[in-house]
Amino acid sequence: MASESTTEDHSAVKKPNGFPPLLSKKFGITDIKQDAVKWNKEWEAAIASLTAADVLKEISQKLDDSFFTPQHMELFHKSLRSLQTNVAEILSNLLNNGHFDTIWLLLNAAEQRKHILEGLKRASEDPSTIWGPDCRALCPEVTVSNFLSQSGKGFIDFLTRVAEIFGSPITPAFLPNSWWEQASNLPNPWWGQASDVSPQRQISQSTKLVFEVATITRNQFIGEWQFVLSSAFSIVSDITNRGEGMKEVLHFMENTKGHVARCLAEVKTTFRDKPIIRCENCTKTPDDIGQNVRFMVCSVCKTKLKFEVHYCSQSCQKEHWSVHKKACGKKKVTRGLSGTKGDFLWAFSDSDPVANLMRNLPKKEGRLTLRDIGVNPCNGKRSPAAERQAKMLEADKDVDYFLFTASGEPVRFVIDDLGAKMIFRINRGMIMTQPTDTTGVNAIGEYMLKLMSNYPGLSRDIIIKQLCEEYGEDIAEKIVELEQMAYSSDLLTVRCSVA
Structure with missing residues (x-):
């Protein structure tokens, strides 16, 4: 009898039913089941055009603070804390007790994108979230482009951050985000503007509780058995079952264990995503001069050879003409400046000592072999x-x-x-x-x-x-x-x- 009296009964506190995906409809987001890549691109574009106030406004079209009782809030907080502890423990084990990070970094971008999209797909389809796929709009940092940065290091850094924050003693442990937090103290003036809101709903003049519930939902979408763990388990499943896209990496891991594999993974995180532009004469980049400068290209080489030789100004182009005229329109010749297309190690940082060592090695006919x-x-x-x-x-x-x-x-x-x-x-x-x-x-x-x-x-x-x-x-x-x-x-x- 004693045990029964101390058992909490949450049956009397009903969780609010899910709401229709208002933002998905507003922005005409493609169904993820039809085309996951297009779905992701449309969401990333939509998120880039939104502010947290925009998102909260859409949410507040359907509910206000009076919708939630103290019992609701207590249940939401306990549920979130429970899942955060679980997520933190799993991620810590994953990142500290295996080779998860090294394997992930060695995967090619297409494979990495596949696992991230799988995590987003499962999270958006989870029926337990109040706003369904619209939860994506609460998480501006959850984008494929962010996670693929630095050859996938962006994703590892994000998992590490989630594990640290979710595992902290603070209750509740919300992931900080300045974009989202700027809507924390917004008033709620929108009830009078919404044509479909009945007079009896125009009660609350605040969005405090709505914001808090949305923040809890945001953290649930990121953690729980949704994005973070769904993505991680997709990767682990491919490792365990030796998925087709994982075979090459696993073969490399098994044959180059230890420091070699880890070094290669770490080196990949310093790679450039694309070649940089440098003036063929003074070697400066747009960043060196200023973003407003417009680099010129040799029109003859571009027309005849479909090849670009860049100059930051007419004076640099004239100064370099005595050298360039020998190959202009005849051969695809550049100085091969560090980081440019002409540098076979363009993906490596200019400060990378190994890359610089290889750049200075003697080459046969302009090429370097092992x-x-x-x-x-x-x-x-x-x-x-x-x-x-x-x-x-x-x-x-x-x-x-x-x-x-x-x-x-x-x-x-x-x-x-x-x-x-x-x-x-x-x-x-x-x-x-x-x-x-x-x-x-x-x-x-x-x-x-x-x-x-x-x-x-x-x-x-x-x-x-x-x-x-x-x-x-x-x-x-x-x-x-x-x-x-x-x-x-x-x-x-x-x-x-x-x-």
């Missing part, structure tokens, strides 16, 4: 063992590294996977040309230990001893630390981290 990523002149003094390694690598450019058995016999280490080969050689190039910076030794050492420790004549101790002779005695400790930090768990621990 074979060209060699050792190059050293900026400093190598150890005798490292100098021997450098000479042997220069003599045999098909080899990625030479390991030596206990008796001193060389073993040619050659990587077949092109992605892993490139990352390995870039790290190798950094340590061979910059002897004082041994960061890359950890990566190539960890990789070779995993693949070559059981090779006939080699062992873990033999390989580590060689690396210490080449780069210093502290290398052994650094490699062990990296191995322990990197991936102590199995590749698919994400399977159980969300169970």
Whole structure:
């Protein structure tokens, strides 16, 4: 009997029924079941044209503060807090106990978009939300373009932020958003303007409770078993079932475990989405000069070659003419300035040391191949063992590294996977040309230990001893630390981290 008396009965507090999707109708949003991509583009355009006041006005056309009782508000708050605790725990496990973030960042943009759209689709179709698909209008930060920024880092940052805020002790823990919060203290003057509102509904002169309910709904749409978790579970399902779009990434993860895969994922987050424009003469960008400047293009090259050579002014074009006239209208020739279409590493940041290393490598006929990523002149003094390694690598450019058995016999280490080969050689190039910076030794050492420790004549101790002779005695400790930090768990621990 005692237990029954303390049990809360919410049956007397009925949750308000759902409302028709007013904004979807107003903006003529395509049904997501018909075309998810078009649906998303239309919503992003609609959100960009709205203010929080616009959204609240539409909501207030159908209800006012008198619609909600204190019991309603108490139930809404308890329900939201319960789901937030659950979401925070799941996201924390997902982000901290597996390889979820690395796998996500390695996916191509089309696959990333697919999972985000799936999360939005499930959230918009959830019958438990008061405003259904219109909830999308409450969340200006929930857009595909935001989440695909920095090769998908935008999505990981968002999940991390949601986990931190939802897991905070503050009750309720609302996701902050300045766009939405500017409507928090709006009066409600719209009842007199709405032709379909009966006189008895013109009671409240405030939107305080309506705003609070909309804020709760906004956080429910983002969290719960809706957008955030629906998107995450779509990704995890593809990992577990080795979906077609996931196979290439999983293959790379399984064959380049540890620091190499993580490095590649992190490098991707610094990529540019498109080439930048630079003046062929002074090398300045529109940002350097000012957004109002209009860059010129060589009309002859554009007409005859469909090729653009940019200049920031007529004076720069005239000054560069003595150089450009040799190829004008004849060959697609530019200086290949950093970040432009002519730079084969345009996607990389100008401050990226690896990209700059590769830009300065010798090229054959203007092209760079993996074979060209060699050792190059050293900026400093190598150890005798490292100098021997450098000479042997220069003599045999098909080899990625030479390991030596206990008796001193060389073993040619050659990587077949092109992605892993490139990352390995870039790290190798950094340590061979910059002897004082041994960061890359950890990566190539960890990789070779995993693949070559059981090779006939080699062992873990033999390989580590060689690396210490080449780069210093502290290398052994650094490699062990990296191995322990990197991936102590199995590749698919994400399977159980969300169970």
